[in-house]
Amino acid sequence: MIRETLTAIGQAGRHALETFGSGLEVRTQVSQVREWSFAMPYLARVTVANSPIHQIYVGISQPLAKALRDPARHEVLLEEFKKALVARVPAKRPIGAWEIVPPDGRPRALRGLRSFILRQQTRAGNLYLMADVASRGEYESQRQSGWEDDLAAQLLPRDLARLECVDSPVALNRVGSYLTRFEHDIELLVPVGDDEVERGCGVIVQQVKQNDRLLLAISVDFAKAALSKLAGEIELEGSFGAAGRVFRFRTRCRGQVALPLEGVGDLPCVLCDLPERFHLDQRRRYFRVQPEKPIVARLAVLPPPASDEEQLRDPSCAIVTAPAQTVDAEVVDLSFSGLAVTLTGEPPAELTQDSRVRMWLSGEELPQPVELTGAVRRVLVTSRPRGRYQTDLGLEFLTEGPGDRHGTQLIRQYVMAQQRRLLSRRSSDAEPVSA
Numbered sequence: 023m024i025r026e027t028l029t030a031i032g033q034a035g036r037h038a039l040e041t042f043g044s045g046l047e048v049r050t051q052v053s054q055v056r057e058w059s060f061a062m063p064y065l066a067r068v069t070v071a072n073s074p075i076h077q078i079y080v081g082i083s084q085p086l087a088k089a090l091r092d093p094a095r096h097e098v099l100l101e102e103f104k105k106a107l108v109a110r111v112p113a114k115r116p117i118g119a120w121e122i123v124p125p126d127g128r129p130r131a132l133r134g135l136r137s138f139i140l141r142q143q144t145r146a147g148n149l150y151l152m153a154d155v156a157s158r159g160e161y162e163s164q165r166q167s168g169w170e171d172d173l174a175a176q177l178l179p180r181d182l183a184r185l186e187c188v189d190s191p192v193a194l195n196r197v198g199s200y201l202t203r204f205e206h207d208i209e210l211l212v213p214v215g216d217d218e219v220e221r222g223c224g225v226i227v228q229q230v231k232q233n234d235r236l237l238l239a240i241s242v243d244f245a246k247a248a249l250s251k252l253a254g255e256i257e258l259e260g261s262f263g264a265a266g267r268v269f270r271f272r273t274r275c276r277g278q279v280a281l282p283l284e285g286v287g288d289l290p291c292v293l294c295d296l297p298e299r300f301h302l303d304q305r306r307r308y309f310r311v312q313p314e315k316p317i318v319a320r321l322a323v324l325p326p327p328a329s330d331e332e333q334l335r336d337p338s339c340a341i342v343t344a345p346a347q348t349v350d351a352e353v354v355d356l357s358f359s360g361l362a363v364t365l366t367g368e369p370p371a372e373l374t375q376d377s378r379v380r381m382w383l384s385g386e387e388l389p390q391p392v393e394l395t396g397a398v399r400r401v402l403v404t405s406r407p408r409g410r411y412q413t414d415l416g417l418e419f420l421t422e423g424p425g426d427r428h429g430t431q432l433i434r435q436y437v438m439a440q441q442r443r444l445l446s447r448r449s450s451d452a453e454p455v456s457a
Contacts, residue, residue: 023112023158024205024227024241025283027074028052028138030110032286035080035142035151038103042090042146050287051141054225054243058132058139058152063087065123065130066100073113074156077424079123079130086147097122113161131428136207136225137243140287154424157205157225173204174265182265182302189299198236198296200264201226208262209438212244212251220244220251221438224260227281227291237276239291252292253278260297261438263358268441271297310357311440317353317385319363321415323370324378324395349373351415353383358434360396360418368403369413375401379417388436394429395420 036048064082108118132152140151162169177200214220222244230237261270273294280288351365383392400416
């Protein structure tokens with residue numbers, strides 16, 4: 023689905039450009055990015071509800087803006103892009119909308135596990151399509167709550183809860199099929215020098231057969247130093263969470279490949295062996311860690327969300343505004359999917375199970391303050407001496423906008439960093455095994 027979505031975006035951009043000149047040659051370069059900040063005088067934001075597209079920033083270069091001449095033609099280009107995109111995106115009943123971003127000079131940022139930039143070059147100027155898209159797993163899970171569990175039940179070992187390792191050829195092929203059909207996000211570690219490791223994220227796009235060897239094509243967001251290492255054969259370490267377990271593996275990179283996007287351009291990927299075994303760390307979907315230094319949370323209860331019909335008519339109505347009153351709490355532990363916090367005293371009357379909250383997290387261990395949305399899944403009030411109370415809350419992360427995706431990504435990076443430190447300590451504390 024990622025390839026089909028990027029193809030639709032590229033084709034829509036080419037169609038919009040060609041409306042201003044017949045036979046206009048358009049060359050498209052596609053790249054996945056970790057984070058991209060930009061400030062452009064001619065910038066718009068396109069959203070497509072009911073589709074795997076979260077948002078697309080459409081930027082016009084200065085030469086292209088001059089070639090368009092009339093600012094009204096900018097709106098014509100956006101409308102043509104939106105209509106072509108809605109017609110091509112791989113989804114049923116998509117609803118497109120666009121808005122002009124105010125030219126205030128404030129930088130915008132593209133962040134997320136699956137953020138891509140499509141640079142469309144013409145002799146008149148360049149069109150920049152900066153997209154945040156969903157994998158098939160994320161898209162289908164939003165449409166059907168049990169889709170991920172059903173796919174895991176079909177392909178992953180049924181006794182996964184009791185296993186410590188997956189290494190049989192049949193099981194390995196099934197795990198490979200699961201990762202490809204899900205278009206799973208993974209974390210990869212690449213050695214870039216003596217005692218130096220570069221961390222990056224990847225998305226498994228498809229399986230490739232090469233010389234009777236089954237390989238995984240992975241789109242990655244590594245920095246240039248690590249990408250140069252991935253041009254040749256090198257051993258990588260990776261991990262991902264699925265079906266209540268954390269999978270760790272080693273694989274070998276076999277070089278790079280460009281996957282065609284139906285004449286639009288190519289998606290650069292690295293080719294890696296299907297791992298010979300997967301080690302299973304723990305029996306829960308996501309690794310849970312406790313902060314070594316305090317992380318403070320501020321919580322505020324949000325009003326009920328807009329209805330699905332209102333969001334389809336106007337996607338902007340789902341944007342969350344910061345409430346005025348907040349409650350202070352301390353983070354007990356964190357995982358990929360949520361966190362547990364404790365606060366002194368009884369909770370406010372409006373803070374109940376299934377209520378939506380806005381969370382602001384800060385602490386010395388976090389790279390920057392984190393802001394995201396969550397849902398209260400557990401409320402436990404216990405009595406303390408001298409008539410006092412303590413409230414424990416279990417919160418699940420919700421994705422209601424680009425800010426939430428960025429906040430969740432920061433939390434996941436922190437959890438994985440903590441996990442690596444714990445695993446490193448266990449390795450260093452272990453007694454050496456004699457031959």
